[in-house]
Amino acid sequence: MLTANRELMFQARESLKNRWGLAVGGNVIYLILIALIQMVPRIGWIAYLILGGPLLLGWSVFFLSFSRNQDAQIAQLFDGFNRFVNGLVAYLLMTLFIILWTLLFIIPGIVAYLSYAQTFFILAENPQLEGRDALRRSKTLMKGNRLKLFFLFWRFFGWFLLGVLSLGIGFLWIMPYLATTLGRFYDDLQLQNKPLSLEPVLEPIQP
Numbered sequence: 001m002l003t004a005n006r007e008l009m010f011q012a013r014e015s016l017k018n019r020w021g022l023a024v025g026g027n028v029i030y031l032i033l034i035a036l037i038q039m040v041p042r043i044g045w046i047a048y049l050i051l052g053g054p055l056l057l058g059w060s061v062f063f064l065s066f067s068r069n070q071d072a073q074i075a076q077l078f079d080g081f082n083r084f085v086n087g088l089v090a091y092l093l094m095t096l097f098i099i100l101w102t103l104l105f106i107i108p109g110i111v112a113y114l115s116y117a118q119t120f121f122i123l124a125e126n127p128q129l130e131g132r133d134a135l136r137r138s139k140t141l142m143k144g145n146r147l148k149l150f151f152l153f154w155r156f157f158g159w160f161l162l163g164v165l166s167l168g169i170g171f172l173w174i175m176p177y178l179a180t181t182l183g184r185f186y187d188d189l190q191l192q193n194k195p196l197s198l199e200p201v202l203e204p205i206q207p
Helices: 005-016 020-038 044-067 074-104 106-115 119-125 131-141 146-155 157-165 171-190
Strands: none
Touching: 005 044, 005 146, 005 171, 020 044, 020 074, 020 171, 044 074, 044 119, 044 171, 074 106, 074 119, 074 131, 106 146, 119 131, 119 171, 146 157, 146 171, 157 171
16 A cells, blocks of 8 residues: 555655755755756757756656665766766657647646656666656556645645745755655655556557
């Protein structure tokens, strides 16, 4: 049986105890890098499409270390560049599929995002895996679990409001909290020991 979302959030707070400074600092570096890339005149959005995947992969490695109570280091934020192609392919495909489903209607877009939400955690602990296969595994892993993840995000709604009311300052702590909780969610799914059959990534998503 899966762990309750409330418990996952508690476990995340325990994992961050006495390490908030490192978690917040790493997240700030990640956000600064994204902002700098997007600020490049004329080609910023293209640069982000190219570099966003490897950066997100490194961010996932970093916070997966927190959620597992392992040694986390700022250098992990750049681990994605060691697997540049896999991170790039996964990010481009995931972005494309989510956009295409969102064009149909907002709900299919949300379903698509939830289906592929584990992609970069899967890549983080499977260096040999190709980006396309990580999307397939995420989709399989999330079958029957998308609603649980949706409700987990909903539990953070109040925190997001607090972040807005604090003029964004609160997000410096909220984002690491959410990221570490998502790492816990991912590991909890893995404990089900579900066989991860690699079904075609282009197969239509079933709500």
